[in-house]
Amino acid sequence: MGYESHKIANNFFTSAILLFLIQIVVGIIAALQFVWPDFFILNFNTIRTLHINALVVWLLLGFMGASYYVIVEESETELWSIPLARFQFWATILTVGLVVIGYIIMGFYPQANITVFGTLLLNEGREYIEAPRWADILIVVSVLLFLLNTTMTAWKTRKFTDVQGVLIAGNLFLALMYLPGVFYTKNMIMDQFWWWWVIHLWVEGAWELIAAAFLAFSLHKLLGADRTMLAKWMYIEVGLVMFTGILGLGHHYYWIGTPAYWLWIGGIFSALEPVPLVLMVWDSFRTTKYATKPVENRVGLFYTISHVVFNFVGAGLWGVFHTLPQINKYTHGTQITTAHGHIAFYGVYALLVLAMIYIALPTLRGVKQFNQSRGYVAFWWMTISMIFITFSLTGAGLVQSYLERVMGLDYVTVKSAYNHYFWIFRAVFGVGFLVGVLIFVKDFFVAGKEPLAKAS
Template sequence: MEIQRKTIAKAIVVVFVFNLVVMGAGAWFAYQEAPPIPDEVVGPDGDVVANGDVIREGKTVFQKDGLMNHGSILGNGAYYGADYTADALDLKVQFMRNYYAQERYGESYDQLDSADQAAVANVVKSDLDDSYEGGAIRYTAAEVYAHEQVRQEYVERYHEGDHERGVPVNMIDSEEEARAFADFAMWTAWFSHTDRPDGTHSYTNDWPYQPGAGNDATAASMTWSVIAMVLLVAGAGLGIWLYKSVELPEPSAEDITVPEPGDVSVFPSQRAALRFIPVAAGLFLAQVLLGGLLAHFYIERAGFFGIESIFGVPILQLLPFAIAKTWHIDLGILWIAATWLGAGLFLPPLLTGYEPPKQSRYINVLLGAIVVVVVGGLSGIWLGANGYIDGSLWWILGNEGLEYLEVGKLWQFGILAGFLIWAGLAVRGLKPLLDKEPPYGLAHMILYAGGSIALLFTAGFLFTPETNIAVTEFWRWWVVHMWVEGAFEFFIVAIVGLTLVSMNLLSRRSAEKAVMLQALLVMGTGIIGVSHHYWWVGMPDMWVPIGSVFSTLELIPLVFILYEALGQYRAMSGESFPYRLPFMFIVASGVWNFVGAGVLGFFINLPLINYYEHGTYLTVGHAHAAMFGAFGFLALGMVTYMLQLSIDAERWDGSWLRAAFWCWNVGLVLMVFVSVLPVGFLQLETAFTGSYAAARSVAFYDQPLIQTLFWARLPGDTLIILGTVIYAADLVRKRFVLRQSADDPSVEDMAVAEGILGDD
């Protein structure tokens, strides 16, 4: 079945418009259907318990003090501490039961016999099984009592500190702010058990699972999980049929001349682009070291291998889990992005034999700006979370406090500006291709992919700390999910296609066709697939069927990427192929993309599974396999390719990089499959048989079996750290054997440029 590039381009436009309409309508519904922030919360006698201003202040405290990277809200955030929604709801049930037990029987709930406990539990469940019809939130006397008790609990826990929970002293600066945060958490608990007007389930589709409050999985979760399973089988078959039917060319090294590293000149702009590599490597090394610390925090919550007790070093106060986690996430994004940016600026001269005037100078300026943003952003996180940035500046210069969007708004503007500058430099470098190819050409695809990353990032500027948490989460996931499942996947297929062309393994026209088809599938499934993040955060329940369908269909492009990776492996199988090592990384990226984003992602995104799993270690396994396995290995593959082209063949030594490759892969397998996923499955069982709050409790993490599984992560983490150290050391070695750049670049100096420019 022959499909023309122009036909695919038209389909992409149609899909883009469809996505825009659906998600635009979703944005409107997000504002209309978000859980209401009441003017007042009143008790049975009319006394005001809390008000909307304090609830908004509590959300500000939640962000300012980095609480989303210690625990989570509505299941989103870190999994080290409690989920504040589930925790507040669980405490509310406990305190209400004690209130009624004392009122009716003069004893605590735990002292009652089973019949009396059942009677009290039914009263509490009846109180909480309510709907909201507008106006003030009206509490029963038991709810007023529970609310005040939760306030006191949160003051003791988050202001005074709780080392058993890994909470440092003054994590929240004042008692007043801790009480405001408790009001915010209790508001999220309220809309998790309160039915929508004229509805049969709560604003969160009855999440989290808490039998004592009457929260249980809805019928829609079961129905759409079954439908998703049917779609999985049909979608996988459709994907395989489509891939075989459209006759996409596979890369092949037979009967062609693959340009040797010594056949191409290295131009000044490429030497400048290489400087992104050591910067990214430093960020990468810092990230994995912090990852080791974070993993150990689950075992020793107030120290690190006894350092605090032996040497008196207060690890928990100097570097709390929340700050370490924030840095760990941001460093991961930054080193991968920096590597991709460098690769995107290294490849154009290789393809065109053209270097614009002063391109290397501008690339150096971009790198310098990135360093400033990185240092400023990471410093601001620590200063903001520790209260050194007062007033509204904490949000501008410090820690915005939302997972994956932690740095202050000024630094976010800097990141956005960096993407735009990169796009401008890429346009300059690719100009010979852009001038001669249609708008759906390969060079255009690279720009569209990079531009979409910048465009989606702007969604992070559409809310403030006072914005309703449900609306905040709507826009935050626009950035996070649409990057990972949309723009990043688009960039992967585009950059791999460009790399294959630079090696003469595919013609430009063939690569364009393959990239466009995969981009069509990624856009057609991944963008609206963001909706599975909206099931439990207070968004309308229409997202359950939509998210179920599109999350399942996300597997189809990943099947394509896996199949392509296998084709790439076959292409490099010849002993004479000079780029086997870069291709090892690229193939590993495709495999891990399928395993992490595809297999593990599909499993946890079935609505019925996700209802109990949301915010557990199963998500940790999915995230690490997808982020490092897919995007990280692609970045490292591009680094290897760039270095190999920049070093004379007789001086090239890939043994250290090969050792690092196997350390990373074996380490990731051990970490994910020996430690992280087993913990996640045990959490899933605990959530299903007990409650979600129980699965996220310190009591769960402190079980001997769970602690053993945490220790079992040590070999995998050690291998990943070792691989990164080897990688960083190898970069230092290779720094001294890089070839000199050509001073007078021309198309004749590039072994591949003439063929590409002439391929029409």
């Protein structure tokens, strides 16, 4: 294994993929509730809160695990403090556990969500950042401890690599951008305004910085590509991500009550957001073509390239389709957004964390080779299912946009009568996705620990 610190990364990865599994199971329940609202003992809002919170938390745990792994590999030294990292891990898990218990209690007894010291005790009722104030504080402390530990590790050796720099900058930006979502705002317009600072500047800002740093690290590790070249392109990519993404935030400010100039700003800058994503595709294909060493961890490379491709498809294409105000006027608030959300989160961030897990796996298990076939099987089950989930939701969204926004039919009529079969397709492919996740989870626990298959 090399470094004792890699046990920390392994802990984070284990918890991340268990939450991933939970996310998909509750996702299937939520999908069935579109057809039968009373299908489960908990109402849709609770199930949906669990679905999206599990997503955010498992991705963050995955980022933290991957960051601990990358920082140690780049610095070629143990973490600044392993006990602190261990404490940070268990404190995070405890906080997440308490928040989930709170959501479930509230699901059964909505009245239990009482106001304490001016804030709601169990659920703040704001999408994605439902976690109550006391949990916000604990989450911020956890992220600060994580930042301290990774930064001090980089500091210890005075080796400051470009990957470390962008990775730490991304994590710092992530921590700072959590803060605009912590405070209560009387005005619903400003409430949503600040809420989007968190959501948008995370997924289209800070998280993309982290993704670009991981990409440069992975291409070097897997292919032996030149570090200076990789770093240069990484800076160009993250530069363009920030130039388009920061003001691309405007595409969320078309219809929430904010001034009309956001229509222009959001439209222009968000239409340019796919540019860096195309560049990443080109960069990773070119680097792969000119690999300077034979690729041992093929499945790791496969997931990395797939992440780059689906970053462009999910975040780029499925985003840019409906980002112009002229189109968004009809598609805003419909299943088109849901379709984009699913393929983008899968392509950009789920595949990224899974790629980082496969890249770290040989080191974590202390082997040079492992049986890679299950990784591909899991990939195809998940990816084909996600493509069909996206098609089902896109179909539902087109029908909904047309019938509801153009024809003026009622929301409930469209949902229950015209989109019925789309919900059924989505649930069926959700089960297909679950199969893929189960194969992946099995692979995570057995790969590297079993005898190698003879012909692989």
